[in-house]
Amino acid sequence: QSVLTQPPSVSAAPGQKVTISCSGRNSNIGKNYVSWYQQLPGTGPRLLIYENKKRPSGIPDRFSGSKSGTSAILGISGLQTGDEADYYCAARDDTMNPEWVFGGGTKLIVL
Amino acid sequence: QLQLQESGPGLVKPSQTLSLTCAVSGGSISSGGDFWTWIRQHPGKGLEWIGYIYYSGSISYNPALKSRLTISVDTSKNQFSLRLTSVTAADTAVYYCARDAYDSRHSFDYWGHGILVTVSS
Numbered sequence: 001q002s003v004l005t006q007p008p009s010v011s012a013a014p015g016q017k018v019t020i021s022c023s024g025r026n027s028n029i030g031k032n033y034v035s036w037y038q039q040l041p042g043t044g045p046r047l048l049i050y051e052n053k054k055r056p057s058g059i060p061d062r063f064s065g066s067k068s069g070t071s072a073i074l075g076i077s078g079l080q081t082g083d084e085a086d087y088y089c090a091a092r093d094d095t096m097n098p099e100w101v102f103g104g105g106t107k108l109i110v111l
Numbered sequence: 112q113l114q115l116q117e118s119g120p121g122l123v124k125p126s127q128t129l130s131l132t133c134a135v136s137g138g139s140i141s142s143g144g145d146f147w148t149w150i151r152q153h154p155g156k157g158l159e160w161i162g163y164i165y166y167s168g169s170i171s172y173n174p175a176l177k178s179r180l181t182i183s184v185d186t187s188k189n190q191f192s193l194r195l196t197s198v199t200a201a202d203t204a205v206y207y208c209a210r211d212a213y214d215s216r217h218s219f220d221y222w223g224h225g226i227l228v229t230v231s232s
Contacts, residue, residue: 035218
């Protein structure tokens, strides 16, 4: 069972917006930055969002992140079929048990 | 552009030692500010942080694996390695190396492609 809690799946039609939640504790999300990763089928994870809401170069502004208290949200607008993937949230954990924790992943289905 | 590439055997027998290496190119592992990390993903499952090493040799391990785990760094070859002893089928996973940009992006900003390691006799 993952330390951070994500919904197993979300779905929406092309062009629509979807949000993926990530819930944790004060020791991880509450006190540390949240990052989000996209894993397309058969590939390794790719950084989508860092420091709660910043996007690396090359990541379109359709992807957004936010954090409030011990929860974070990934938003994806203007959905495309190519966005169909697994999405993971992550944060450091001050308990150091372990030092980094992940969400269980959310499968985005673009209908 | 930083690149990471995992290498090692794809099949390990139970009770033996799993050894992987991550070669870093396009940047120096000794530049500082980054933790060089191993992460694994069991088949069809989520991500699990294994541990990291700093270029100076400082380490942090997942307590669940600590008794079997060694992560080392070779700055002369610009690579770091993972060694996991007494493996079982539960260690079958895709193993990724990644950069933990501790001093900057506070995230795993570069990843290797991953290597599938199967533990089986």
